[in-house]
Amino acid sequence: MDEINLLASSLPDARPPSDEVVERARARLSTAMDRPVRRRARPRMRPWGWTLGAAAATIAIVTAVITLVSNLAPAPPTVLTPPPVTGKDALLRLADDVARLPDETGAYWRRPLLNTYLLRVRAGDETFNVLSVKRVDLWEPSDPRDPVQVRSRMEYVRPATPADERAWRAAGSPPVVQRVCTPGTAAKDCSKERLRTEPSQCVYTRAVNPGGVFSDLRLGALTLADLAALPADPAKLREWLRTRWKAEGKRETFEEFLPVSYALLHMPVRPAVRAAVLRLLADLPTTKVGGSITDPLGRPGLAVAFVKSEGFTTVFGSDDEVAERYTTILDPRTGAVLTADAAIAAESAEGLAKGTFMHYTAWAPEAGWTDDRPSRPRDCRLSERPIP
Amino acid sequence: MAPRPDLVDPPDLRDGFEQIFNAHFAEIHRYIARRLSDDIADDLAAEVFLAAYRGGYDASRGQVRPWLYGIATHLVARHRRTELRRWKALSRTAERHEHSHEDAALTRVAASELTGRLAGALAGLNGGDRDVVLLSALGGLSHAEVAAALKIPAGTVASRLNRARKQLRKALGDVNPLEENHG
Incomplete structure (x- = not known):
């Protein structure tokens, strides 16, 4: 043994990353790749203890815009059947409407995201689903001398639907329920979840x-x-994107890069620019328009996909391979993102109907420009490291 | 619905990268956590893979692990003060037997005197030497791999290791369990 080996054995070891951390990293990576990064067929369960956050591992991070809809109540996670007439004309028509919207500004641009997971759980003789929601609020100042604030907290964990709630009550309304995991998962790796109606685990950052x-x-x-300063003309926007593509190192062809422009829909851009983005996207062969849909918060929307959206699988309850597809849901009047990276079951499984939203990032209705300013959150820990 | 020339169909680098992520995330996280803290590692390990993905991987870069460890080391360097605080705290923890407000993880470890001395010595190394030592010790990288990770000549790795070893040995002094081996 020499000094090097001695160091290896003497320095404190670290705990392995929690599932939440792994999933968050995976989500950041998939955002960079512009497609969901598939999990291993059977993800490693967290080795120690129960962390609520793991349930709410954030998928997709970002998105933008203003919505005027005020219904925040989570709707039963089901998808309406698209009407027969769909297609890229729908995007072009939307672009026409969006281009006529007035510009908005304010002291801050808000991006409140609800990162939501549907989980299969058991209590007593009952098996049902719960929704686990983590909320991340970004306040981005229009004046860079004002502070940026990000607050992250667990919003709630509760039965997903009225039927799930009945099952939970039938089990005696226990505060803690047991995750249902794939066969062969060690008991210690199959965590319990505490149901919560009040927010918890709040952390925030606030700095110029x-x-x-x-x-x-x-x-x-x-x-x-x-x-x-972005141009509102699709051709000029395309040229601007070309400069971004060159700056990003041209790892892919420009045509492959172009769909990434949908990221602009997640950012505070003028309605005219959003319209130009929609027109540009409508022309891309990678774009798919799925038609009308009701988003997980019950808002009517337009289902679209700008990058690969099918052929993925995920784990649900005891099933380690449930087919899922991804969709982005846009506000049919403003072109704003209502729900990003909504994973929808592409097949039925035990406790899961085809068409159910399995995980998603919903934009709360207060998204957009405001003259409100972020107050320091109370009962919330100031974090030294950035909140993703 | 129009047929899509799929973004993902050509020889898929991204599939390969997913495998790289799945295979190496935990160990990169561990390396960072052991140098900085669990909390920082949570974020920084993700950044390593983002940077790696954006930088692109091709066979000409050689092995995957040294490349990832190199990026991680580069990112750790931005937290130099945190790392120094950690080693110093660990060194004090050993002296005082207990308690550091700075990092709960440290309190979980009943640091032996040996650990304390090693940590103190690490705090005293210059950054380049410390990188070489910890890539070897925590990453288990060979000389050649450390050289590839840091993009420095293998000879430089050897001389840095020698210099660092001397410092460590000096710090161990009379509690040196290596005495027999190194005389």
């Missing part, structure tokens, strides 16, 4: 970001001023 670079880096480092 002198460069004013917006936190969505999918198109490189951009300030709100850069976004405000």
